[in-house]
Amino acid sequence: MSFPGAAVANDGQKTDGKGASPGLTVVGPEFETVGNVEASDAVITVRNSNVWYGETHALKNINLDIGRNEVVALIGPSGCGKSTFIRCLNRMNDTIESARVDGEFRLDGQDIYAKDMDVVLLRARVGMVFQKPNPFPKSIYENVAYGPRIHGLAGSRKELDDIVYGSLDKAGLLGEVKDRMDEPGTGLSGGQQQRLCIARAIAVNPEVILMDEPCSALDPIATARIEDLIDELREKYAIAIVTHSMQQAARVSQRTAYFHLGNLVEVGPTNKIFTNPSHKLTEDYVTGRFG
Numbered sequence: 001m002s003f004p005g006a007a008v009a010n011d012g013q014k015t016d017g018k019g020a021s022p023g024l025t026v027v028g029p030e031f032e033t034v035g036n037v038e039a040s041d042a043v044i045t046v047r048n049s050n051v052w053y054g055e056t057h058a059l060k061n062i063n064l065d066i067g068r069n070e071v072v073a074l075i076g077p078s079g080c081g082k083s084t085f086i087r088c089l090n091r092m093n094d095t096i097e098s099a100r101v102d103g104e105f106r107l108d109g110q111d112i113y114a115k116d117m118d119v120v121l122l123r124a125r126v127g128m129v130f131q132k133p134n135p136f137p138k139s140i141y142e143n144v145a146y147g148p149r150i151h152g153l154a155g156s157r158k159e160l161d162d163i164v165y166g167s168l169d170k171a172g173l174l175g176e177v178k179d180r181m182d183e184p185g186t187g188l189s190g191g192q193q194q195r196l197c198i199a200r201a202i203a204v205n206p207e208v209i210l211m212d213e214p215c216s217a218l219d220p221i222a223t224a225r226i227e228d229l230i231d232e233l234r235e236k237y238a239i240a241i242v243t244h245s246m247q248q249a250a251r252v253s254q255r256t257a258y259f260h261l262g263n264l265v266e267v268g269p270t271n272k273i274f275t276n277p278s279h280k281l282t283e284d285y286v287t288g289r290f291g
């Protein structure tokens with residue numbers, strides 16, 4: 001699938017391999033993603049996006065939607081740009097000095113990189129769960145209450161309680177923590193901490209939840225709980241999950257995107273990507289010949 005201007009990057013400069021600015025390495029117009037990059041009900045829309053870290057061209061002309069009520073799995077070998085892609089969606093790359101982001105990134109049609117975009121609010125609307133659970137050094141209650149409080153989502157202590165307990169319930173953690181809400185979040189098990197982080201993300205009413213290898217530090221039982229939870233969360237949110245586990249991608253996602261060396265090689269229904277991929281690179285990766 002191609003989009004107008006797909007071979008254009010960097011302020012409209014044609015990147016045909018000649019005359020690109022130093023440090024802004026060439027975008028390969030020769031590389032076209034196989035499959036349908038569009039979602040039926042897109043919440044996130046990314047078009048013609050490129051990212052550089054200094055001279056490293058980490059993402060090359062990426063087009064991809066993430067839709068409401070779907071989980072999109074992002075797979076591919078280490079260093080192919082999966083984390084870079086999801087970090088662009090809530091401007092986490094703003095904090096990396098060498099990072100330069102180009103192209104179109106939209107949340108419900110709004111330009112994520114608009115000058116007047118409130119980045120704190122953006123990060124509430126597009127929540128992120130990291131590889132290593134990272135609860136705040138605060139109580140279980142305060143971990144979840146912090147976001148709603150700074151965003152003014154509760155008018156009273158009762159309303160705040162409802163948000164905190166409701167979010168913990170949705171994250172499948174309430175039963176395990178309701179009698180120890182004042183204990184530190186860091187005292188929970190790894191799997192519980194990760195569900196606490198999910199509760200924290202949910203508490204501020206996100207539209208999108210991004211997960212970067214959320215189970216890679218967890219045992220199989222904790223992993224299964226998070227996977228079940230992701231399936232439930234899909235009813236309400238658009239979800240993108242980075243994973244190195246093909247089994248996990250197959251279990252939790254409806255669409256899968258395969259990245260390779262900064263290119264988005266192929267996107268399609270998860271079942272198709274794993275059983276009948278169209279691109280040789282995808283096939284090599286999913287059959288274990290590469291990566």
Ligand SMILES: Nc1ncnc2c1ncn2[C@@H]1O[C@H](COP(=O)(O)OP(=O)(O)OP(=O)(O)O)[C@@H](O)[C@H]1O
Binds near residue numbers: 058081096
């Ligand atoms: N902060 C950074 N500064 C410089 N280069 C970076 C930075 N973060 C990532 N890169 C580079 O950008 C490319 C993409 O990295 P990214 O972390 O997005 O890959 P990934 O697919 O998430 O890999 P992994 O599976 O190992 O997490 C790599 O070449 C990486 O070295």
Ligand SMILES: [Mg+2]
Binds near residue numbers: 082083084212242
């Ligand atoms: Mg990564």
